[in-house]
Every structure is written in structure tokens, then in C-alpha cells.
Amino acid sequence: MPSISRRRxxxxxxxxxxxxxLWAQSGWPNKPVRIVVPFAAGGTTDILARALAPExxxxxxxxxxxxxxxxxxxNIGADMVAKSAPDGYNLLMGTxxxxxxxxxxxxxxxxxxxxxxxxxxxxxxxxxxxVMNPAKAQAAKIHxxxxxxxYAKANPGKLNMASSGNxxxxxxxxxxxxxxxxxxxxxxxxxxxxxxxxxxxxxxMDLMFDNLPSALPQxxxxxxxxxxxxxxxxxxxVPELPTIAEAGPVKGFEAxxxxxxxxxxxxxxEIVNRIQQETAKxxxxxVLKERLLSQGAIPGGQTPAEFTKFIAAETIKWTxxxxxxxxKVD
Numbered sequence: 624m625p626s627i628s629r630r631r632x633x634x635x636x637x638x639x640x641x642x643x644x645l646w647a648q649s650g651w652p653n654k655p656v657r658i659v660v661p662f663a664a665g666g667t668t669d670i671l672a673r674a675l676a677p678e679x680x681x682x683x684x685x686x687x688x689x690x691x692x693x694x695x696x697x698n699i700g701a702d703m704v705a706k707s708a709p710d711g712y713n714l715l716m717g718t719x720x721x722x723x724x725x726x727x728x729x730x731x732x733x734x735x736x737x738x739x740x741x742x743x744x745x746x747x748x749x750x751x752x753x754v755m756n757p758a759k760a761q762a763a764k765i766h767x768x769x770x771x772x773x774y775a776k777a778n779p780g781k782l783n784m785a786s787s788g789n790x791x792x793x794x795x796x797x798x799x800x801x802x803x804x805x806x807x808x809x810x811x812x813x814x815x816x817x818x819x820x821x822x823x824x825x826x827x828m829d830l831m832f833d834n835l836p837s838a839l840p841q842x843x844x845x846x847x848x849x850x851x852x853x854x855x856x857x858x859x860x861v862p863e864l865p866t867i868a869e870a871g872p873v874k875g876f877e878a879x880x881x882x883x884x885x886x887x888x889x890x891x892x893e894i895v896n897r898i899q900q901e902t903a904k905x906x907x908x909x910v911l912k913e914r915l916l917s918q919g920a921i922p923g924g925q926t927p928a929e930f931t932k933f934i935a936a937e938t939i940k941w942t943x944x945x946x947x948x949x950x951k952v953d
Contacts (some may be wrong), residue, residue, distance in 0.1 A: 651711045651894055655661075655686040658714045658884070661721055662698025663693040665817020666787055668760035669918070671746055671882050672716040674914060679898070679907035693814035696790035696952070698733060699723040705734035708736070709889035715740070716899070717885045720791040723937040727945040728953050730789040731952035736938075739829065739931035743884040744899040744932040745923030747915055750879050751796045753867060755830045755836050756823055762770040762849045768851050768870040771830070773804035782808040785819040789952045795941065796832035796853050796878040798948040803873050823847065834880050835860060835919030853878045878944075881937070883930055894929055 638834055662668045669691060675689040677771065691702035701721040707713035715721070722736045755765065765771050775782055785881055786794035789812045801808060811828060813819035816837045824846045831838075832853060839860065841847040851870045852858050852926045855877045867876045886895060903924035915922050925933065945951075 629648045647833045651891075652683055652685040652725070654712065656683075656712050656714065657688050657690050657723070659700045659704050660689055660716050661693060661697035661718070662691065662791075663785055663815025663817045664691050665820065666747060667798070667880065668716050668718055668882055669708045669817070670836050670918070671915075671920065674911060675746060675902065675905060677906060677926065678908070678911060679901055682905065683897075684912075688710050692814075693788075696725055696788040696794075696812070698725060698729070698790075703735040703737075703886060705739035707887050709887040709891075711886065711890055711894035711898075713887065714743070715885045716746070717883055718791065719937060719941065720788070722885070722934050723785075723884075724795060724941045724945065725790040726938070727942040728950060732812045735933075739888050740885040740932055741890055741895055742890055742927050743895050743929045744885055744927070745790040745883040745925045745933060746877060746902065747920040747923050748843060748881040750835045750858045751793060751811070751832045752835045752838050752842070752852065752858075752861070752864070752919075753800075753830065753832050753850045754823070754842065754847040755850060756826050756828065757845065757848045758826060759829045764793070766849075768865075768873070771927040772806060772871060772873075775804070775808060779807040780809055783827070783829045783908055784808040784810050785823050785831040786810060786812050787819055787833075788812050788814060792878060792880040792941075793832050793834065795944055795948065795950065798950040799876065799878055799944055800832065800867070800873070802948045803876055804871070808813050819848075832878070839919055843885045850950055858919050860917060881923075881933075899924075899927055907936050 629816050649933055652745055658672050660669045660672045672689045676689050681686045697720050704713050704715040726732055763774050801930050816833055842849045851865050851867045867873050906922040906924045912922050
């Protein structure tokens with residue numbers, strides 16, 4: 624039998640229980656709000672959530688808690704929020720993986736990324752960056768993307784490619800690269816960028832297509848060797864880095880990530896709209912905007928309707944990438 628919160632969510636979604644009255648009676652928020660990050664601490668999803676949470680806390684006069692629930696390419700944390708009560712107290716920092724890729728990659732999904740969520744606001748878009756362990760790059764005489772392709776072709780399966788999890792844009796960027804260059808590298812999925820980066824820096828892994836914000840600090844101190852960004856144009860945060868398309872050259876290569884807040888389906892629109900409005904304000908504040916831009920992230924702020932359309936378009940795009948790459952998760 625469904626739990627009380629589950630039954631309430633179903634009734635609200637079906638229009639049998641007035642969501643507005645639930646919001647009006649609750650005086651939301653009158654207790655801490657949880658933002659679930661479906662990956663381990665230290666990755667870009669976590670970085671963005673922890674940058675935004677204090678700003679929302681100040682705006683609403685209530686604590687916004689970041690709660691890391693990693694696993695299954697983000698599906699575990701996303702599923703937890705999908706099955707939460709639609710009362711505004713459980714939000715998801717969703718990603719291109721959880722909302723637009725995983726449904727095409729996993730044969731069975733514990734939630735429906737469209738039916739079970741209401742998009743609130745796009746928080747940021749970020750480039751991915753191709754990085755290597757410096758010692759491995761030096762030993763293999765890999766100085767740029769062209770060198771990497773030559774080495775990978777000559778040594779199939781000898782490069783270990785880390786990712787933040789199956790289905791993430793970090794994973795799919797690598798799969799797309801392998802498909803477009805005719806190379807083969809062993810994929811090792813982690814429970815987030817944080818632990819993957821630790822092994823990459825430590826030498827267990829050789830390379831990774833990480834989100835720029837989480838990799839940039841390690842690039843700056845020389846713990847990672849950056850080869851190129853995955854976007855169609857160079858990043859303002861690292862203008863010296865070429866794109867993969869121009870450095871390979873791998874014509875037409877483009878893959879990037881994005882992150883946004885979502886709530887369980889049936890969450891009152893008043894709450895959704897208030898969160899979107901305050902998030903948009905925070906993202907345009909001088910301090911937070913500059914902080915994100917310096918990390919390579921492009922602040923968002925789009926309305927729920929705009930974010931919904933964006934997710935739909937991204938789902939079509941990444942479903943085609945998954946099919947073309949042949950990537951799958953058993």
C-alpha cells in the first residue's frame with residue numbers, strides 16, 4: 624500500500640487534492656529544505672548546490688541543506704526525490720544525466736524523468752574538459768588531443784577512462800569521443816566526480832571528460848593536464864584551451880553538461896515559481912555570478928516553462944548520442 628506522502632502526491636498530481644491549499648496552509652518554508660545531490664561530494668553538481676543553497680537560505684529565511692545521495696548514475700538520489708511528498712521540502716539538483724540521458728541508457732528506470740518531476744529552474748550550463756594524469760600523459764608522450772588519438776589507436780584498451788557515473792555527460796562525452804575517433808578505452812564509472820578525480824590524480828585512472836568547475840582547481844595547480852574543452856567554442860574561463868573539434872581535429876564534436884532544480888510532480892506552482900524567482904535573482908547577483916563564471920559555469924535562471932522545453936530538447940539530443948555510441952548499462 625502506498626505511504627501517506629505517496630498517496631498525497633498521487634492525489635495532487637491527479638488533481639484530486641488542491642495543491643495550492645497545501646502550500647497556503649503550510650506557510651512554506653517553515654522548516655529546512657533539502658536539496659538532494661545525486662552524486663558524491665566534490666563534483667560540479669555538489670559545487671553548484673552548495674553555492675546556491677546559502678543564497679536561497681537568505682532569500683527565504685530558512686536553511687537549505689545539501690544532501691548527497693550518490694549511485695546508479697544519479698538514479699538513486701533522483702528516485703528519492705521523485706517519491707518524496709510534493710510539499711516543497713525536497714528538491715533535486717538534477718543533471719543532464721538524470722533528466723535527459725539515463726532513460727535511454729538504462730533498460731529499467733526507477734522513476735520517469737518527465738512524469739515524476741516538475742522543472743523549476745536551470746541553474747547553470749558547463750563545458751566538459753578532457754583531462755589526463757600528468758605522469759601518464761608524459762610517459763605516453765601525449766601533449767594534445769591528436770597525440771591522445773594516436774596513442775589510443777595504437778594501444779586499444781590500455782587507457783583507463785574515469786567518469787562520474789554511467790549515463791552522466793562525463794561518461795557520454797567519452798563514449799562520443801571513442802565513437803568519433805575510432806578508439807577504445809576502458810570505462811570506469813564512479814559515484815561522482817570527486818572520487819573519480821582522486822583516482823585520476825593518484826594515477827589509478829588515466830583520463831576523464833570532467834565538468835570544468837570541478838576539474839579547474841586541479842588544472843590550475845598542475846595536478847591534472849588539460850587537453851581541450853568539449854564545447855563548440857572555447858571557454859572564457861580557460862581561453863587558452865582549444866576545443867576537441869579544433870584540437871583533434873574531431874569535426875562536429877560537442878558535449879556539455881547542465882544542472883537545474885526540480886521538484887516532485889504535484890508541488891504547488893506558488894512554491895515552484897518562488898524558488899525559480901529567487902534562484903534567478905541569486906544567479907544574477909554580482910558575487911555568485913562572478914564565482915560561477917570564474918569556474919567555467921554559465922549561470923541560468925530560466926522559467927519553469929523554458930526549463931521544461933530545454934529538457935525535452937536535450938532528451939532528444941542525448942538519446943541520439945546514446946544510440947550512436949552504443950553505450951548501455953545492464
